[in-house]
Amino acid sequence: MPELPDVETFRTVLDSCAGGRTVQRVEVRDTGVLHGVSAARFRRELEGCRFAESERHGKWLLARTDGPTLLLHFGMTGQLVCCRPDENLHPHDRVTFTVGDDRQLRYRDQRKLKGLWLAGGEDVERLLGSQGPDAADIGRNDFDLLLTQRGGGVKSALIDQSNLAGLGNLLADEILWRARVDPAREAGRLTKEERGRLYTDMRRTVRSAVRAGRVPPRKTWLTGHRDDTDATCPRCGEKLRRGRVSGRSTVWCPHCQTG
DNA sequence: GCATATGTTATGAA
DNA sequence: TTTCATAACATATG
Structure with a gap:
């Protein structure tokens, strides 16, 4: 599914669901979607962080926080959904971020072709370095x-x-x-x-x-x-x-x- | 079993 | 060095 317009939708889902909120709890239900980071470190580094406004470049979504940046790529079947924490889990919910008593952001992906990265400042450059200019704002x-x-x-x-x-x-x-x-x-x-x-x-x-x-x-x-x-x-x-x-x-x- | 699927990447070849 | 075709990745559906 995901091309630029879909990722743009996920950006608005992320911002409206979690923007300005603090991560209370991270649950990695399938480590297969994590890249370059263990589930333990992923949790440790994100819990307690506050989501800032997110950005998109191409098919990448950059979830800025007051700590590390969470990078998301959706492959062919990934999506981001906003749920209540008590809503039934979908079998393809791979990672959940509880950001309030009433809000839970979920990375849902059937095929797990891509997934989630955790990046400090320079890591973002390294991961996105090979990307060309964005199709939505190239001259x-x-x-x-x-x-x-x-x-x-x-x-x-x-x-x-x-x-x-x-x-x-x-x-x-x-x-x-x-x-x-x-x-x-x-x-x-x-x-x-x-x-x-x-x-x-x-x-x-x-x-x-x-x-x-x-x-x-x-x-x-x-x-x-x-x-x-x-x-x-x-x-x-x-x-x-x-x-x-x-x-x-x-x-x-x-x-x-x-x- | 076969082919298909909106993505990326390693590999070998041209 | 660039570009191409192909397979691979993991999973579901027809």
Whole structure:
């Protein structure tokens, strides 16, 4: 699930659930989601800390506290939910943070592909050092450079987090479809116009997906037809094509998205 | 058993 | 050095 818009939602969940509150109790129910830190130290270092305002970079969520920073990555199936402490645990609730008599933040994740890190000042830089600029606030010129200076396919350029942080498989397909660019095109060979359309449509798509809290499966969007059998393009009605591009399942319209 | 899944990363090859 | 394809990670669903 999680791409930039989902992580942005988790950021608001974190801030509204736990922002300004003190961690009363940490429970690590599955150590498999902890990285580089033991369950004992994780608890010890976070209990008693107060959550400050959190930040997001790409698909990373940075939960600042008056102590260490908690870094969260949601892989494909992670989420952050706000519960009451007495609510039944979900089988995939891996770590819980009790932040009040009535509030408990839970890191819930089925597949445990990523998880939680604990970081002091420089550790944050080290963990996020390889991330490219965030897709939600990159400027037009920088975006242009990311495409022109890069070898390989345009879809790969969009979803490579070290190039541009935040876009995932669904968003990339949606943006390429809106901008009418074939996902297999070489990034460096796009025209100035195509790069301009990609930038504008990336901004639009990311903005409305953030407002929706996720990449919305609207029928006017390509994303709304990903799972259709015999899916057709919501713009021209042509049959959509699916295949693998840059190693990921890809859906595109061979009529609208020309090479 | 097989294929699929919105993410990342190690590995070997081009 | 960069980029690509592939497998791996852990788990569920069709």
